Amino acid sequence: MEHSHDHHTPEPYKYAVHHSEEDGKKARRVIWNMFWVLLAITTVEVTLGLIWKNIGVSWGAVKMTFIVLTIAKAYYIVAYYMHLKHEVKAFKNTIIVPFVLFALYLLYHIITEGVYSEMMEKWLY
Template identity: 45%
Template sequence: MDEFNDPFPNYEMLAHHDEAHGKIARKKLWFVFWLLLIITLVEVFVGIKAPDWGLSPLFLKFFFIGFTIVKAFYIVYTFMHLGEEERWTKWLIIAPFTIFILYLIFMMTIGEGDFQKTRRIDGPIETNVSAKHSDHK
């Protein structure tokens, strides 16, 4: 019996995992950890150095979105066990996500994300303040 006085066997015994399978699983998890860490460090480094390098905002948007998608893929693929699913199940999960990301990219580059480059119609109206006050004299 273990410390919780649980009559059920451990998960490892139920799943019939041996040490060789455990080593493979741990190796895979460490690979994903180091990969995500490297991608995050690259993102942080580029974010810090972007003003010095003169990178365009559009490039930075695509760069960060691309790396975020790669990180999201590895998280879902490994930790949510999407890699072990059947092909149609993978597409059932990945297709809406992909469509949503493409929509966000479209909105940021072509759609309403272009508001900084256009002049607002309802902007402040310039008035001649001195002429307005001269009428009251």
């Protein structure tokens, strides 16, 4: 640190690799709570997959429910198990923003350019 020329001294390089017994207890409680949440969502998904024909809901609505529940599950895994929720803001953005942008870009092309494959099938075969 003695070589630092900044007028404000930067924090020494450190990283949270330890926590106390007390914090450990809290962390474990969060872990198990999240386990029940993930289990509950999976149970709802499977049950819905088996009974949706008998309860008079449209396939479109069921599909949307599946997608929403999946994204919720992904959020809980990334935020709590992969700990991203507690990282610094720059870190979060560096991970989330590029992925979401590229994923949306991919989906956009699949949806808009998809029409060409139908044309190709008619011309080529």
